[in-house]
Amino acid sequence: MSKAVNIDWGKLGFSYIKTDLRFISKWKDGKWNEGTLVEDNKLTISEASTALHYGQQCFEGLKAYSTKDGKIQLFRPDQNAKRMQESCKRVLMPEFPVDKFIDACVQVVKANQAYVPPYGHGATLYLRPFIIGVGDTIGVKPAPEYIFCIFCMPVGPYFKGGMAPVNFTLSDYDRAAPYGTGAAKVGGNYAASLLSHEHAAEKGFADCIYLDPATHTKIEEVGAANFFGITKDDKFITPKSPSILPSITKYSLMYLAENYLKMPVEERDVYIDNLDEFKEAGACGTAAVITPIGGIEYKDKLHVFYSEKEVGPVTKKLYDTLCGIQFGEIEAPEGWIVEV
Numbered sequence: 001m002s003k004a005v006n007i008d009w010g011k012l013g014f015s016y017i018k019t020d021l022r023f024i025s026k027w028k029d030g031k032w033n034e035g036t037l038v039e040d041n042k043l044t045i046s047e048a049s050t051a052l053h054y055g056q057q058c059f060e061g062l063k064a065y066s067t068k069d070g071k072i073q074l075f076r077p078d079q080n081a082k083r084m085q086e087s088c089k090r091v092l093m094p095e096f097p098v099d100k101f102i103d104a105c106v107q108v109v110k111a112n113q114a115y116v117p118p119y120g121h122g123a124t125l126y127l128r129p130f131i132i133g134v135g136d137t138i139g140v141k142p143a144p145e146y147i148f149c150i151f152c153m154p155v156g157p158y159f160k161g162g163m164a165p166v167n168f169t170l171s172d173y174d175r176a177a178p179y180g181t182g183a184a185k186v187g188g189n190y191a192a193s194l195l196s197h198e199h200a201a202e203k204g205f206a207d208c209i210y211l212d213p214a215t216h217t218k219i220e221e222v223g224a225a226n227f228f229g230i231t232k233d234d235k236f237i238t239p240k241s242p243s244i245l246p247s248i249t250k251y252s253l254m255y256l257a258e259n260y261l262k263m264p265v266e267e268r269d270v271y272i273d274n275l276d277e278f279k280e281a282g283a284c285g286t287a288a289v290i291t292p293i294g295g296i297e298y299k300d301k302l303h304v305f306y307s308e309k310e311v312g313p314v315t316k317k318l319y320d321t322l323c324g325i326q327f328g329e330i331e332a333p334e335g336w337i338v339e340v
């Protein structure tokens with residue numbers, strides 16, 4: 001029997017809450033150790049760690065969901081494990097094995113079971129895996145040692161009062177360079193996005209849209225989420241570019257659109273001058289789930305898709321199908337769910 005925690009599940013936001021245990025594994029002399037669960041939420045690392053100076057680190061984000069029949073499940077953790085390996089390759093860090101990553105996720109959820117929000121609130125347990133370069137290095141080169149960690153906390157649904165569209169503006173800055181690190185989930189990309197986000201928020205927008213860094217003509221990302229649009233003839237369209245973070249939610253939606261909703265799906269260029277091709281649009285990601293885009297401010301005009309107030313029917317159907325699978329109400333494609 002797990003302990004009781006004093007959390008109002010209906011009031012959770014997206015804030016740090018210290019939970020009981022986190023998983024830590026260390027890499028030294030060419031290998032990862034077995035790893036263990038620890039109580040301490042503080043890391044003691046060298047002041048000369050490459051993660052602190054040169055941004056040699058990467059991270060992931062995924063969730064555990066309580067289902068109606070009392071189970072707890074992870075959504076596609078193998079995909080986060082594989083994406084983390086790709087991020088590691090990009091910044092010369094040792095890859096953490098996929099099976100060990102999934103096992104560590106399961107251990108962390110089990111160890112913090114009291115913090116997994118019960119079914120029915122739309123709340124989930126958010127897992128944050130990360131790897132940092134540590135040890136005594138001052139030159140710009142890969143670290144001699146690494147720490148892999150997964151901690152977790154309960155988080156609320158993105159929309160408290162039900163799904164509602166939000167508006168976006170364009171960023172004044174790029175988040176990625178051509179042939180840069182846009183496709184890797186490394187901290188530097190997010191440091192580079194803080195100022196753009198602040199400018200968008202000051203103007204009253206939820207966040208900003210990033211255009212492709214080479215030509216500034218094509219949509220790449222929507223804040224820390226991927227973009228999708230629904231054309232007037234019901235096609236699911238999402239941008240294709242080497243500097244977009246490959247969103248697991250986006251690839252899941254592409255599969256669901258094609259196989260569950262029988263819609264044609266295209267991953268291709270989406271031009272900012274051609275927003276008229278879409279009757280609905282949205283942002284998708286683990287945190288955002290599906291956030292309907294009311295409008296995009298472009299050339300001093302707000303281009304509204306379906307409505308600034310209501311969610312479009314196709315976006316709603318995609319949202320219901322995805323959440324239905326994540327919360328165990330709809331049968332998932334094979335291999336998508338890992339039961340804890």
Ligand SMILES: Cc1ncc(COP(=O)(O)O)c(C=O)c1O
Binds near residue numbers: 287
């Ligand atoms: C820049 C960026 N784009 C897109 C996403 C969405 O990815 P996912 O669906 O895997 O959470 C994220 C979040 O991980 C992100 O940080």
